[in-house]
Amino acid sequence: MQNDVLLTEITNGVAMVTLHRPDKLNALNGELLEALESTFLAIQRDDSVRAVVITGSGPKAFAAGADIGELSKQSAHSGRIFAERGQRVFSLIERLGIPVIAAVNGFALGGGCELAMACHMRFAADSARFGQPEINLGIIPGYGGTQRLPRLVGMSKAIELILSGEMVDAAEALRLGLVNRVYPHAELLEKTIEFAKGLAAKAPLALRACLEATQIAGDTSVLEGLHAEASVFGRTCGTQDFAEGTTAFLEKRPAAFSGC
Ligand code: COA
Numbered sequence: 001m002q003n004d005v006l007l008t009e010i011t012n013g014v015a016m017v018t019l020h021r022p023d024k025l026n027a028l029n030g031e032l033l034e035a036l037e038s039t040f041l042a043i044q045r046d047d048s049v050r051a052v053v054i055t056g057s058g059p060k061a062f063a064a065g066a067d068i069g070e071l072s073k074q075s076a077h078s079g080r081i082f083a084e085r086g087q088r089v090f091s092l093i094e095r096l097g098i099p100v101i102a103a104v105n106g107f108a109l110g111g112g113c114e115l116a117m118a119c120h121m122r123f124a125a126d127s128a129r130f131g132q133p134e135i136n137l138g139i140i141p142g143y144g145g146t147q148r149l150p151r152l153v154g155m156s157k158a159i160e161l162i163l164s165g166e167m168v169d170a171a172e173a174l175r176l177g178l179v180n181r182v183y184p185h186a187e188l189l190e191k192t193i194e195f196a197k198g199l200a201a202k203a204p205l206a207l208r209a210c211l212e213a214t215q216i217a218g219d220t221s222v223l224e225g226l227h228a229e230a231s232v233f234g235r236t237c238g239t240q241d242f243a244e245g246t247t248a249f250l251e252k253r254p255a256a257f258s259g260c
Helices: 029-046 076-094 111-118 133-137 144-155 154-165 170-176 185-200 204-217 222-237 238-251
Strands: 006-011 014-019 050-056 061-063 100-104 107-109 121-125 130-131 181-183
Touching: 006 029, 014 029, 014 100, 014 185, 029 076, 050 061, 061 100, 061 111, 076 111, 076 121, 076 144, 100 111, 100 154, 107 111, 107 133, 107 185, 111 144, 130 170, 130 204, 133 154, 133 238, 170 181, 204 238, 222 238
Parallel strands: 014 050, 050 100, 061 107, 100 121, 107 130, 121 181
Antiparallel strands: 006 014
């Protein structure tokens, strides 16, 4: 899983995925989107991966958006396909069934912010800045920003950010609920990987079930959501990891989950 524009390394159940176009602030071009898609499909098939961290190369950016050079060539017809392609890749990440944490090490703008929002959690460096500046290019966010930003920060703030194109810093992003945690820049990766390792030690089928059940919450009524929750809950009660987790508690020892 190695590529010129996307670096992947798997250690102790944690896949570290790094956007690697630092001279272009990791702008998402077609090659990088393709690499993201094939890498996340490979991760999905790899039973050894229990958590994923995604970050950007270089000190300045997570990703400064879709590649504006490529974007500038789009027509009304190809623009729709361009957006659908990015949406497909980001939805794959969102529905991966394995927790994905964005370690946002700098600018997360446009498609970069949308990529971070498709991840299950966002940990940010204190130097990070978030925004949807597409309005300044005469377009709207096309990789999920109009849908995921209101769900994370509320409709009113999302409209303000999308219409103004203004950036928010990490402290404001934390206050808004756009990010989960903020760390000093130098500590971001270490702290994020440490958290991911903690997730990697948990029961993977239960992690998948947690994601599945909570992701329904944004898409359905409470009644339907509760129905789905009970069904997913029941499924987890049938796993060996459930037997191991409860037995380990009663025997006062750490659980050793097998993923079965
Ligand atoms: N697409 C393509 N190239 C990009 C890019 C993008 N989204 N964002 C940055 N780059 C490139 C720049 O063109 C520049 O390349 P060059 O050195 O070959 O000229 C390089 O990355 C460094 O960017 P630069 O603008 O010089 O850095 P800066 O520190 O002065 O400004 C930003 C940083 C993020 C404020 C600025 O790059 C920016 O506004 N980028 C576009 C953000 C955006 O509109 N994203 C939404 C796209 S839909």
